[in-house]
Amino acid sequence: MGLGECLKSQVLCHVLISYVFLASGLLINLLQLCTLPVWWLNKSLARRINCRLGYCISSQAVALLDWWSGTECTLYTDPKMYPLFGNENGIVVLNHSFEIDFLFGWSFCERFGVLGSSKAVVKKELAYVPVIGWMWYFTELVFCTRKWEEDRITVPQSLQKLRDSPENFLLLLYCEGTRFTAQKHRISMEVAEKKGLPKLKHHLLPRTKGFWVTVQNLRGSVTAVYDLTLNFRNNESPSLLGVLRGKKYHPALYVRRIPLESIPEGEAECAAWLHKLYQEKDGFQEQYIQTGRYPGPIVSAPRRLGPLINWLCWSALVLFPLGAFLVSLLSSGSTLTILASLAFCYGASLLLRWMIGQTEISRSSGYGNKVNSSS
């Protein structure tokens, strides 16, 4: 076992990485809170600052994936379209079958220079997750309750705010609305049957209302829909804990760029278009499973140094005071202070475990478990 492999397996390393993420993340959340007055003085400046601060948090997770675990994603796409990635506003449609599929989205956003400004339509529950959820509030993600009676008012309002974003963005929309499980798949295929739609083998039936309101509200501001299909070699099931332990995964991503003007405006036509898209995506997954390849050529999109540098800087900033604190704690010899510190560490580890649990499919919501959608 080499030094790198040995370090990756050490619990102390996992604890330190987690500490850096939590401590720097909370500090960045506090800085984001301090930008509130700037929103009233200069909105565009406040948004740009929050994009940078958001980058400081999300790029730590990207560094963990790209540099710590060494995972490299094989990108299949049209090389002629590649120069547009990150240089225009886009809506990203991605299959939702893996615990950390969002992390691969982030990793590519980083490579295309739009990580800080990346957006998504996310369930409201995630807004309360410290560090990540609080950051998303300031970087203007679109929160939804997955109850159409409420979302039909709030989601378009949040989308309208993105129209004058000062930076290019990619907005991720998981049209399946929840993560793939066998039970959710079975139920959504019952819905498909009732609606007379072809069955999907590898996806849940897409929810079409969110896609339609997103396209309609961002027309003129967004120029393309990016259709992304992600899978892993040898049926790998990637997890955040696996990445933290330095496990290297073997993902493959197929990206198609579809001009937004080619998407129909009417709700029914737009819904039919999305169902057809998911039938195509299902075909691409089947092809990957059968042949180990997606259609089209492989394009190289190398990892960049930015996330690693950001990570090292924040590590230095928060590890130094930790070291100083530990030295003074041990030299003080106060049992009460030591016990209080241990209790604090225990609380922090429970919080982190709960946060990681948000990514785990085994703790997925009940949304999509019944034909009548409810979270």
Ligand SMILES: CC/C=C\C/C=C\C/C=C\C/C=C\C/C=C\C/C=C\CCC(=O)SCCNC(=O)CCNC(=O)[C@H](O)C(C)(C)COP(=O)(O)OP(=O)(O)OC[C@H]1O[C@@H](n2cnc3c(N)ncnc32)[C@H](O)[C@@H]1OP(=O)(O)O
């Ligand atoms: C080149 C680029 C390359 C790389 C870059 C890639 C990407 C990176 C980009 C950005 C990254 C940024 C950030 C990412 C980081 C983190 C995000 C991570 C995770 C968070 C994700 C989530 O939280 S997913 C959950 C929330 N999101 C959604 O739900 C969106 C999809 N949902 C919708 O759009 C819904 O329509 C809705 C939420 C707006 C409303 O939902 P509701 O359920 O109330 O209504 P619906 O109308 O949709 O549903 C009712 C209709 O559905 C039928 N039905 C009933 N039961 C089912 C069932 N089980 N399955 C399917 N359909 C069902 C029902 O019959 C109704 O039918 P109608 O005919 O009446 O419509």
Ligand SMILES: CCCCCCCC/C=C\CCCCCCCC(=O)OC[C@@H](O)COP(=O)(O)O
């Ligand atoms: C340097 C990194 C340090 C490691 C620690 C990183 C800790 C990150 C902690 C928490 C991340 C919380 C954000 C999780 C985003 C989860 C995305 C997701 O997949 O949500 C599920 C949602 O779509 C559907 O939900 P359901 O399937 O209906 O339920």
